[in-house]
Amino acid sequence: MEDRDFITHLATGQHYLIFVDLKAFPSLDTVREINNYKEFMESSCLFSLLVIDSVQVIAIAKNNQLISHLSKRARILGYTSIEPLKGDELKGLLYSVWGE
Numbered sequence: 001m002e003d004r005d006f007i008t009h010l011a012t013g014q015h016y017l018i019f020v021d022l023k024a025f026p027s028l029d030t031v032r033e034i035n036n037y038k039e040f041m042e043s044s045c046l047f048s049l050l051v052i053d054s055v056q057v058i059a060i061a062k063n064n065q066l067i068s069h070l071s072k073r074a075r076i077l078g079y080t081s082i083e084p085l086k087g088d089e090l091k092g093l094l095y096s097v098w099g100e
Contacts, residue, residue: 024047
């Protein structure tokens, strides 16, 4: 789903978040499955958001400013346990809620 269609879909009706696996690619023709850190870094994917059991949220971006902004915004909204991950911690993360 692209841009406005996606936003319109989210804005209409009620949605209950349990599992979410969203990836942001610059265009539809560059979309591909991503299951690990190496695939994320080699892809054109700019941002990945995973929500697992409505409790654990993992946001990964190639742009550190975006992650910093999201962390600040989450704190302002009252979220806690926000931890930036680096290096080897990123390599061991889930990159898909559905598995390989």
